[in-house]
Amino acid sequence: MLELSKKAKTTHLSPIRKFYPYAVDAAQRGIKIYHLNIGQPDIPTPKAYFDAIKSADLIADSYAPSLGQSELINAIREYYKRLGIVLNNEEIVVTTGGSEAISMSMFAILNPGDRVIVPEPFYPNYNTIIRAAGGSITPLSTSVENDYFYADSQMLKKALRKNTKAILITNPNNPTGTILNDKDMAVIIDFAVQNNLYIVCDEVYREICFTGDKLTSILKNDKVKEHLIVIDSVSKRFSCCGARVGALISKNKNIIESVTKYAQSRLSVSTLNQIGAACMYNSADEHYFESVKNEYKKRCDVMVRELSKIEGVRVSPPKGAFYVMASLPIDNADDFQKFLLTEFNDNNETVMFAPAADFYATKGKGKNEIRLAAVLNESDTERAISILKKGIAAYNAAR
């Protein structure tokens, strides 16, 4: 019998993507699906991106440098400069999406058995990526009742284990929409410094902050720069998920040196997508980010408003990013999603979301919770939530 690795056997499919085969079946039966499962915006990607790719006059599509094309690195450096963060080109590594930046961070710091503190609910791919690198997550449990708050020194201390190497935070948070203010950030930084931990800070939703604050980056805490690894991406900022262009940023030379090894081992990031991304960064302005943020704010508001009208649903308005966590009056969100795709439709339409159990490392948590991505326009969002409401009633009636 040919064996699989333990990590592969115990890793789960992504709750955001695992129902894809059911969705394909449903679509083939003529069912229209409102996709609230995946953070894939319908907001147009800046035209500069497509224009740059279309006007690139290459004879061969050749490898880019492993650490990224200098035009893109320069553009990212200038983008950070506008945020008040001064970087050298050597502190920026271009990665295949934010996902690869997380992988490379974890390869650089984790030995087998090491632990990473992550507030739960969390982006479930963190779990797969950390396990692939040989580590595991110690969750910081948060809930809607306490506004998903985790910047608490007692809570952090309790999660510390002998082999804890890092804390991984997402700001603004996916899926909870929480935002860390400067005081919160100071608590986490103090904890990391006292306990000799790296802070891996996923900031891919940076511009999508509804509190009126202008978020910059954890990198502004220059005194603790050795501890900081920032994960970044064009996916959400520019509505450009398909480009798979991200970045790992650190002022810790050892981290960059290690990451360079992994970057070289996978050769490079897509050349054409880097050409597009560089132009997109260079042409981006405040108005674009502002309009994108306002659009997501509207959509989140509509979603929260409509969800609140459903009896038994518990939801809290996100402060940033573009997800809404909700607990539903059902027994099991996985079963419910399967039901919506295989047994239910309303006028030949149904809805997808991400069941939240795999957003938790604590067993048993999140079973009746879902994450909804506010990526559809207002009227589609209203329609999707009305389908959800009818689906809840039908599902509970069928039990």
Add this chain to the structure above:
Amino acid sequence: MLELSKKAKTTHLSPIRKFYPYAVDAAQRGIKIYHLNIGQPDIPTPKAYFDAIKSADLIADSYAPSLGQSELINAIREYYKRLGIVLNNEEIVVTTGGSEAISMSMFAILNPGDRVIVPEPFYPNYNTIIRAAGGSITPLSTSVENDYFYADSQMLKKALRKNTKAILITNPNNPTGTILNDKDMAVIIDFAVQNNLYIVCDEVYREICFTGDKLTSILKNDKVKEHLIVIDSVSKRFSCCGARVGALISKNKNIIESVTKYAQSRLSVSTLNQIGAACMYNSADEHYFESVKNEYKKRCDVMVRELSKIEGVRVSPPKGAFYVMASLPIDNADDFQKFLLTEFNDNNETVMFAPAADFYATKGKGKNEIRLAAVLNESDTERAISILKKGIAAYNAAR
């Protein structure tokens, strides 16, 4: 003190890419470099690729499905059909280059401490990737004296350890240019089946075979399909390295299921590059592959001929792929490369290659060997080897 992981600390930079900073410096001093270090062809990428990308009319560059766009999967399936290999779409996973296909294979099968048998000299990124997944390489030592032959049951048996999970082979081989014939392949398959091992077969150089045989794939051995994982890529076949589009192919359902988890965790492969790759596969014909192969054959021949003229150089003509391994009359190829980039030039020109020590897992081997990529046209190749010859003399005179 913030610690790095053991794997990061003990992993080396890629010998193919680690001299890049020196090359940038040299270029800034006005030195022209002949790049024989990296398998980056100057052969044009098929026009269908760029045309498809330029005519893709997207509003947002959105995520592709995690396992790949159906158009590309169909195109890869049809390409294999033309080779006489019948695949289902579910047996093909689109990956970010062949590199990611190797990573995902290793995540799927390796536990910490597990071993993979790899003939040496080998493509050095295998080492980084296998170590990232928690495993390590047991080398099968080959040399120019025995034509880099390793399909020998006694040799294979001697390399077997308790925790050996797989044998990883490259056919045609990078860097040695060896080709496994059906008899050789049968020896390896028997060994793998008897010892319950996976065979990971990297076939990215499939079309570049100089022996007159038309290589298909190890996948034609349908009886042992559970054991087989094939690594594929558009990079070399279509001179399209910058696209980062590859594939993992297996008829083992458990492997595909595990790989799906890792594919979902990194979301997707570049959407535009998949659009281009699908059209490239659909429009490719035998004439294209034949002309590419003939071009590489010419270049390899010129390279071997010119290298043979240098006193003290030992070289054997490759049977496939587009690399030439050579041992040089010098003490240390790493030092020699640094010398060529920092202290030497011939009419303001110099040359890069890949020092071969890191192509070996056995310590001390390959120190005076280099790998040259036959990716330049005939006259540039002649010039590059003449610079190498002068460089050897200058280096040895300076010691």
